[in-house]
Amino acid sequence: MRVMGIETSCDETAVAVIEAPAGTQAVGRILSNTVYSQLAEHRRFGGVVPEIAARAHLERIDGLVAQALDEAGLGLADLDGIAATGGPGLIGGVMVGVMTAKALAFAHEKPFIAVNHLEGHALSVRLTEPVAFPYLLLLVSGGHCQLLTVRGPGDFTRLGTTIDDAAGECFDKTAKLLGLGFPGGPAVERAAVGGDPRRFALPRPMWRKPGCDFSFSGLKTAVRLAVEKLPADDPQAIADLCASFQRTVGDVFADRCANALALAPSSTLVVAGGVAANVYLRGRLEEIAASHGATLVAPPVRLCTDNGAMIAWAGAERLRLGQVDTLDFRPRPRWPLDPAAANRM
Incomplete structure (x- = not known):
């Protein structure tokens, strides 16, 4: 199973392609993992400026998609699914990633998977280590x-x-x-x-x-x-x-x-x-x-910070279970991993 992951929730524009084996306990393989860091754009402000981040995502995303496919030696037709961070995060950036993934999924008739950014981090360890639930x-x-x-x-x-x-x-x-x-x-x-x-x-x-x-x-x-x-x-x-x-x-x-x-x-x-x-x-x-x-x-240090590989892997984990999304999915600035937690406070 080969899945592309797009991550644009904050100040990294990232696209990756991973290969997930059939076994649920087997680790995956990263075929490409491209990241454009926006540090230069935000450093003089001492933090991330949402409007600047969204604009930088929009300017870089198409090139990174092409680069990720090229490094993986694949075309869009070779993919089994396209995943993107659907939230939580800076909503302008999230929208760039989601709309790009939706367009690619629609044009090439591929499943679209909206991934919770936090779930990307939560499951990333299973991409490189045989960690069981x-x-x-x-x-x-x-x-x-x-x-x-x-x-x-x-x-x-x-x-x-x-x-x-x-x-x-x-x-x-x-x-x-x-x-x-x-x-x-x-x-x-x-x-x-x-x-x-x-x-x-x-x-x-x-x-x-x-x-x-x-x-x-x-x-x-x-x-x-x-x-x-x-x-x-x-x-x-x-x-x-x-x-x-x-x-x-x-x-x-x-x-x-x-x-x-x-x-x-x-x-x-x-x-x-x-x-x-x-x-x-x-x-x-x-x-x-x-x-x-x-x-x-x-996870390896390179997978601790925001990256497309973790989104692709979470997408593959969901795709394996048939958990795909429709193209009317709406990006979310907030998206708790445990929605019931607020009721337990």
Whole structure:
């Protein structure tokens, strides 16, 4: 089964083609994975500007579709389905991807699959590792921070979520306050190398409290106050603050995941999303998983940030089950993985 995936929910324009084997436990193969990053367009604003992002998607999408097919050595006729992120995300960008996928599916009589962007992250580990359902998932990115039980495509139970800001946003804010540039996650991780993780005592919101919810707004405020007191032109102080911040986030992740593993025991803890690329945080999660008799599994770093391969793979997982969409699907700025979770709050 060969599926094209189109991802345009934020500031990466991405198109990929993957090959999914017949077996549900067999890993897939990436035939192409093209990504145009819009960092240059957004860097001077210190964050993503939705209108600029949508325009850049529109300018690049056709060329990337052609490039992905060329690198895969395939034509549109060789595909078994075309998937696109249908939400959640910046609605202008999502519309570009969805309309492109619909047009290709209609013109070439292929199934169209609208993929939840978060499901793309949630299932991406199965593209490269033989991970069986169910598993526990920590989904951490610039806009999301959730703990979920994953039983299959479209079958999620949310155990906890952030009550305010996402972890990735906290990384970006910390980097901005310190003048480290955008995107913030990799910048903070680089700056933390050689830093003293115990120099700054930062708050750990929700730490040692019942449940699996997160909170990061108080940590952002504490970082801002610490930055205001930093000595001028002191790179070691910046390294120490970044290391302390990273350690604090690791403490929170470990504590929340420990509660989740006690509440919903699993032999596998998966971490996915952009923040999952952080090597230090992966190490902390490996420790907490092992202490609960579980194994930590994460996608390769190149599949942690937004990409078309994860959307193609989620599309293939759905296509295998006959879960396809009609061409009147409407893009969604919000699309929870577990719609019933709000009723359980």
